[in-house]
Amino acid sequence: MASEGVEKKLLWENEPDSLSFVDEDTGYTCFIRRNLIVGHLCGYVFIPDDLVNKAKELSEKIKDIDIHGGITYKGYIEGIADKIKPYAIGFDCAHAWDFVPYMYMHGCKELSPEVIIEGTMEYQSKMDITYKDINFVKNECRKLAKQLHEILTGEKEKCQEK
Numbered sequence: 001m002a003s004e005g006v007e008k009k010l011l012w013e014n015e016p017d018s019l020s021f022v023d024e025d026t027g028y029t030c031f032i033r034r035n036l037i038v039g040h041l042c043g044y045v046f047i048p049d050d051l052v053n054k055a056k057e058l059s060e061k062i063k064d065i066d067i068h069g070g071i072t073y074k075g076y077i078e079g080i081a082d083k084i085k086p087y088a089i090g091f092d093c094a095h096a097w098d099f100v101p102y103m104y105m106h107g108c109k110e111l112s113p114e115v116i117i118e119g120t121m122e123y124q125s126k127m128d129i130t131y132k133d134i135n136f137v138k139n140e141c142r143k144l145a146k147q148l149h150e151i152l153t154g155e156k157e158k159c160q161e162k
Contacts, residue, residue, distance in 0.1 A: 012039060012101050015134045023145040030141035031077070031088065032134065039101030041132060043141040044077060044090035051152045052087045058151065062089070065147050068132065068140050069095040089148060091140065093132035101131075 017034040029046040047055040055074075062071050073090040094100050150156050 010101070011131055011133055015041075019134065019138070021138070021141075023142050025142070026145045026149040028145040028149065029086070030138070030145055031086075032137050032141065035092070035094065035100075037102070038094060040092060040094040040098060041134065041137045042073070042090055042092040043137045043144065044073065044088040045141060045145045045148055046077075046086040046088050047148070047152070054152050055087060055089060055148070058089075061151050065144065065151075067091045067144050067147070068093060068136075069098070089144070091144065093137060097129050099129045099131040 012034075015034075016032075017036065019032045021030055022028070023030055023045075028048065031044045031046060033042050033044070034040070035042060058074075062074070065071055069091050071089060072092050073088065075087070076085040077088045078085055
């Protein structure tokens, strides 16, 4: 909990609304973006240009990817940079037991504000709903990049967890 005299901030108030980084093991670019309507984070992995056609054909294998909530996006992403529309595969953090900031902003009675204040170790509400923060989404993006790399290239050794 924040010290006396220190302004308490909700977890998502100290996070960026978007973040881009390169997964060191695969070289794939990962992108995180906040849904500005309800406030949850979404994670994406940009597919290298030479593998886009193969990625578009994924159907059955994509169901086996182990990622939070499963794959919920497959397509081009607009609005990242001028004239760049990368093909991405991604997931979101607005599932049944995910806390989304909209719930707090609109007075969901089951939530205890104290447990979603930055500086607390416990992010859980009374209902076991958890907010998936930027670090959680970064780790899931890395995990997704490794799995996609393995599926698209067949190179498993390069991406073994260290």
